[in-house]
Amino acid sequence: MKQYRAFCFDLDGTVYRGKEAIPTAVKFIHQLQEKKLDVFFVTNNSSKTPSQIRETLKQFGIDASEKQIYSSALVTAKYVKERFGQAKVYVIGQDGIRRAFQEQNIGMVEEKPDVVVMGIDRMITYEKLTKACLAVQNGAALIGTNEDIRFPTEEGFHPGNGSFVKLVSQVCNVEPIFMGKPSPVMLEMIQQEYGYGKEEMLMIGDNYDTDILCGIRFGCDTVHVNTGVVKAEAVKEKELQPTYYVEDLSEFHI
Ligand SMILES: [Mg+2]
Structure with missing residues:
Protein backbone atom coordinates (compact mmCIF):
# COMPACT_ATOMS: atom_id res chain seq x y z
CA MET A 1 0.00 0.00 0.00
CA LYS A 2 1.22 3.47 -0.89
CA GLN A 3 1.74 6.09 1.78
CA TYR A 4 -1.22 8.42 1.57
CA ARG A 5 -1.37 11.62 3.61
CA ALA A 6 -4.74 13.08 2.68
CA PHE A 7 -7.88 10.96 2.86
CA CYS A 8 -10.87 12.63 1.18
CA PHE A 9 -14.25 11.17 2.10
CA ASP A 10 -17.62 11.46 0.50
CA LEU A 11 -20.33 11.68 3.19
CA ASP A 12 -23.67 9.96 2.52
CA GLY A 13 -23.21 6.28 1.73
CA THR A 14 -19.56 6.44 2.80
CA VAL A 15 -19.42 7.87 6.35
CA TYR A 16 -23.13 7.60 7.18
CA ARG A 17 -26.32 6.40 5.60
CA GLY A 18 -29.19 8.83 6.05
CA LYS A 19 -29.43 9.32 9.81
CA GLU A 20 -27.15 6.43 10.79
CA ALA A 21 -23.37 6.27 11.02
CA ILE A 22 -21.48 3.53 9.16
CA PRO A 23 -19.43 2.17 12.11
CA THR A 24 -16.55 0.78 10.00
CA ALA A 25 -16.05 4.21 8.42
CA VAL A 26 -16.15 6.01 11.78
CA LYS A 27 -13.56 3.56 13.16
CA PHE A 28 -11.33 4.02 10.11
CA ILE A 29 -11.46 7.81 10.48
CA HIS A 30 -10.51 7.49 14.16
CA GLN A 31 -7.49 5.37 13.14
CA LEU A 32 -6.39 7.99 10.61
CA GLN A 33 -6.73 10.73 13.22
CA GLU A 34 -4.67 8.72 15.74
CA LYS A 35 -1.92 8.36 13.12
CA LYS A 36 -2.08 12.12 12.46
CA LEU A 37 -3.06 11.60 8.84
CA ASP A 38 -5.22 14.29 7.25
CA VAL A 39 -8.93 13.75 6.78
CA PHE A 40 -11.20 15.81 4.53
CA PHE A 41 -14.90 15.64 3.82
CA VAL A 42 -15.90 16.47 0.28
CA THR A 43 -19.61 16.92 -0.34
CA ASN A 44 -21.84 17.99 -3.20
CA ASN A 45 -24.51 19.09 -0.74
CA SER A 46 -24.65 22.88 -0.90
CA SER A 47 -27.61 23.29 1.45
CA LYS A 48 -25.62 22.89 4.68
CA THR A 49 -22.86 25.15 5.99
CA PRO A 50 -19.54 23.62 7.10
CA SER A 51 -20.59 24.19 10.73
CA GLN A 52 -23.86 22.29 10.16
CA GLN A 59 -23.42 13.21 16.18
CA PHE A 60 -21.78 10.22 14.49
CA GLY A 61 -18.74 10.43 16.79
CA ILE A 62 -16.38 12.21 14.39
CA ASP A 63 -14.48 15.33 15.45
CA ALA A 64 -13.71 17.52 12.45
CA SER A 65 -12.84 21.19 12.09
CA GLU A 66 -14.63 23.35 9.53
CA LYS A 67 -11.36 23.62 7.59
CA GLN A 68 -11.56 19.90 6.87
CA ILE A 69 -14.97 20.26 5.20
CA TYR A 70 -15.16 21.14 1.50
CA SER A 71 -18.66 21.64 0.22
CA SER A 72 -19.70 22.54 -3.29
CA ALA A 73 -21.12 25.77 -1.82
CA LEU A 74 -17.76 26.93 -0.49
CA VAL A 75 -15.94 26.00 -3.68
CA THR A 76 -18.56 27.74 -5.84
CA ALA A 77 -18.22 30.98 -3.88
CA LYS A 78 -14.41 30.90 -4.11
CA TYR A 79 -14.63 30.14 -7.83
CA VAL A 80 -17.04 33.03 -8.52
CA LYS A 81 -14.75 35.38 -6.63
CA GLU A 82 -11.66 34.28 -8.59
CA ARG A 83 -13.28 34.22 -12.03
CA PHE A 84 -15.84 37.01 -11.86
CA GLY A 85 -14.37 39.43 -9.27
CA GLN A 86 -16.99 41.95 -8.17
CA ALA A 87 -19.84 40.24 -10.02
CA LYS A 88 -23.41 40.38 -8.75
CA VAL A 89 -24.96 37.00 -8.30
CA TYR A 90 -28.52 35.69 -8.33
CA VAL A 91 -28.59 32.66 -6.04
CA ILE A 92 -31.10 29.85 -5.97
CA GLY A 93 -30.31 27.73 -2.92
CA GLN A 94 -30.39 27.33 0.85
CA ASP A 95 -28.30 28.35 3.88
CA GLY A 96 -25.02 26.75 2.86
CA ILE A 97 -24.62 28.54 -0.44
CA ARG A 98 -25.93 31.90 0.79
CA ARG A 99 -23.58 31.84 3.78
CA ALA A 100 -20.63 30.95 1.54
CA PHE A 101 -21.33 33.97 -0.71
CA GLN A 102 -21.71 36.29 2.29
CA GLU A 103 -18.36 35.09 3.63
CA GLN A 104 -16.65 35.85 0.32
CA ASN A 105 -18.35 39.29 0.28
CA ILE A 106 -20.09 38.59 -3.00
CA GLY A 107 -23.21 40.69 -3.61
CA MET A 108 -26.42 38.74 -4.03
CA VAL A 109 -29.11 40.44 -6.09
CA GLU A 110 -32.56 39.68 -7.45
CA GLU A 111 -32.28 41.78 -10.63
CA LYS A 112 -29.65 42.05 -13.39
CA PRO A 113 -27.06 39.57 -12.08
CA ASP A 114 -23.78 38.77 -13.90
CA VAL A 115 -23.88 35.19 -12.67
CA VAL A 116 -26.72 32.81 -11.82
CA VAL A 117 -25.72 30.22 -9.21
CA MET A 118 -27.94 27.23 -8.55
CA GLY A 119 -27.67 24.93 -5.54
CA ILE A 120 -30.29 22.59 -4.15
CA ASP A 121 -33.31 24.60 -3.02
CA ARG A 122 -36.15 22.69 -1.39
CA MET A 123 -38.33 25.79 -1.73
CA ILE A 124 -37.73 26.18 -5.47
CA THR A 125 -40.59 27.80 -7.39
CA TYR A 126 -41.59 28.52 -10.99
CA GLU A 127 -40.87 32.18 -10.28
CA LYS A 128 -37.26 31.52 -9.20
CA LEU A 129 -36.62 29.31 -12.22
CA THR A 130 -38.09 31.93 -14.55
CA LYS A 131 -35.90 34.62 -13.02
CA ALA A 132 -32.83 32.45 -13.56
CA CYS A 133 -33.83 31.73 -17.18
CA LEU A 134 -34.34 35.42 -17.99
CA ALA A 135 -31.02 36.42 -16.40
CA VAL A 136 -29.11 33.78 -18.36
CA GLN A 137 -30.80 34.90 -21.61
CA ASN A 138 -29.60 38.41 -20.76
CA GLY A 139 -26.01 37.17 -20.63
CA ALA A 140 -25.47 35.96 -17.06
CA ALA A 141 -23.18 32.93 -16.66
CA LEU A 142 -24.86 29.76 -15.35
CA ILE A 143 -23.13 27.86 -12.53
CA GLY A 144 -24.47 24.77 -10.78
CA THR A 145 -22.99 23.69 -7.45
CA ASN A 146 -23.35 20.08 -8.60
CA GLU A 147 -24.88 18.10 -11.43
CA ASP A 148 -26.59 15.29 -9.51
CA ILE A 149 -29.89 14.68 -11.33
CA ARG A 150 -31.38 12.67 -8.46
CA PHE A 151 -30.51 11.57 -4.98
CA PRO A 152 -31.60 8.44 -3.19
CA THR A 153 -33.77 8.57 -0.07
CA GLU A 154 -35.51 5.87 1.97
CA GLU A 155 -38.65 6.33 -0.17
CA GLY A 156 -37.02 6.56 -3.60
CA PHE A 157 -35.21 9.18 -5.71
CA HIS A 158 -35.78 12.88 -5.08
CA PRO A 159 -34.90 15.50 -7.73
CA GLY A 160 -31.32 16.70 -7.39
CA ASN A 161 -29.90 20.11 -8.16
CA GLY A 162 -28.69 18.98 -11.59
CA SER A 163 -32.26 18.42 -12.75
CA PHE A 164 -33.13 22.10 -12.14
CA VAL A 165 -29.88 23.38 -13.66
CA LYS A 166 -30.59 21.23 -16.71
CA LEU A 167 -34.02 22.82 -16.99
CA VAL A 168 -32.56 26.36 -17.07
CA SER A 169 -29.79 25.28 -19.41
CA GLN A 170 -32.28 23.76 -21.86
CA VAL A 171 -34.62 26.74 -21.79
CA CYS A 172 -31.70 29.10 -22.51
CA ASN A 173 -29.63 26.76 -24.69
CA VAL A 174 -26.54 27.49 -22.58
CA GLU A 175 -23.98 25.06 -21.13
CA PRO A 176 -23.70 25.33 -17.34
CA ILE A 177 -20.44 25.17 -15.38
CA PHE A 178 -20.51 22.64 -12.53
CA MET A 179 -18.40 22.76 -9.36
CA GLY A 180 -19.20 19.61 -7.38
CA LYS A 181 -18.00 16.05 -8.00
CA PRO A 182 -17.25 14.64 -10.60
CA SER A 183 -15.65 18.02 -11.37
CA PRO A 184 -12.17 17.88 -9.79
CA VAL A 185 -12.38 21.48 -8.48
CA MET A 186 -12.84 20.51 -4.79
CA LEU A 187 -9.82 18.16 -4.79
CA GLU A 188 -7.76 20.78 -6.65
CA MET A 189 -8.59 23.27 -3.92
CA ILE A 190 -7.48 20.87 -1.16
CA GLN A 191 -4.25 20.19 -3.06
CA GLU A 199 -0.02 10.56 -5.23
CA GLU A 200 -0.47 11.42 -1.54
CA ASP A 206 -19.74 4.98 -2.78
CA ASN A 207 -20.84 6.67 -5.97
CA TYR A 208 -18.92 5.96 -9.18
CA ASP A 209 -20.33 8.84 -11.22
CA THR A 210 -19.48 11.46 -8.63
CA ASP A 211 -16.75 10.33 -6.17
CA ILE A 212 -14.71 7.87 -8.20
CA LEU A 213 -14.82 9.93 -11.41
CA CYS A 214 -13.85 13.02 -9.42
CA GLY A 215 -10.71 11.25 -8.19
CA ILE A 216 -9.92 9.87 -11.64
CA ARG A 217 -10.34 13.28 -13.32
CA PHE A 218 -8.21 14.92 -10.66
CA GLY A 219 -5.58 12.20 -10.98
CA CYS A 220 -5.40 10.57 -7.54
CA ASP A 221 -6.10 7.03 -6.33
CA THR A 222 -9.67 6.08 -5.44
CA VAL A 223 -11.49 3.63 -3.17
CA HIS A 224 -14.97 2.35 -3.92
CA VAL A 225 -16.86 1.38 -0.75
CA ASN A 226 -19.79 -0.97 -1.11
CA THR A 227 -21.80 0.70 1.66
CA GLY A 228 -23.85 3.12 -0.41
CA VAL A 229 -25.95 3.60 -3.52
CA VAL A 230 -23.77 2.15 -6.27
CA LYS A 231 -22.85 -1.50 -5.83
CA ALA A 232 -19.42 -2.87 -6.77
CA GLU A 233 -20.80 -5.20 -9.51
CA ALA A 234 -22.07 -2.14 -11.42
CA VAL A 235 -18.78 -0.29 -10.99
CA LYS A 236 -16.77 -3.27 -12.28
CA GLU A 237 -18.42 -2.77 -15.68
CA LYS A 238 -17.07 0.77 -16.07
CA GLU A 239 -14.18 1.45 -18.39
CA LEU A 240 -12.15 3.57 -15.97
CA GLN A 241 -11.71 1.61 -12.74
CA PRO A 242 -11.22 2.71 -9.13
CA THR A 243 -7.82 1.83 -7.62
CA TYR A 244 -9.33 -0.25 -4.79
CA TYR A 245 -12.60 -1.99 -3.97
CA VAL A 246 -13.64 -2.70 -0.39
CA GLU A 247 -16.90 -3.97 1.09
CA ASP A 248 -16.41 -1.49 3.92
CA LEU A 249 -13.47 0.42 5.34
CA SER A 250 -12.52 -2.29 7.89
CA GLU A 251 -10.86 -3.98 4.86
CA PHE A 252 -8.64 -1.00 4.08
CA HIS A 253 -5.33 -1.18 5.94
CA ILE A 254 -3.06 1.78 6.45
MG1 LIG B 1 -22.26 9.16 -1.43
Missing part, protein backbone atom coordinates in the same frame (compact mmCIF):
# COMPACT_ATOMS: atom_id res chain seq x y z
CA ILE A 53 -21.93 19.44 8.53
CA ARG A 54 -19.49 19.49 11.46
CA GLU A 55 -22.44 19.08 13.85
CA THR A 56 -23.75 16.12 11.84
CA LEU A 57 -20.33 14.45 11.94
CA LYS A 58 -20.13 15.07 15.68
CA GLN A 192 -3.53 23.90 -3.56
CA GLU A 193 -4.33 24.88 0.02
CA TYR A 194 -2.26 22.11 1.66
CA GLY A 195 0.40 21.42 -0.97
CA TYR A 196 -0.02 17.65 -1.30
CA GLY A 197 1.22 15.67 -4.27
CA LYS A 198 -1.60 13.92 -6.13
CA MET A 201 -4.22 11.93 -1.90
CA LEU A 202 -6.98 9.34 -1.84
CA MET A 203 -10.66 9.83 -2.72
CA ILE A 204 -13.08 7.46 -0.98
CA GLY A 205 -16.73 7.14 -1.97
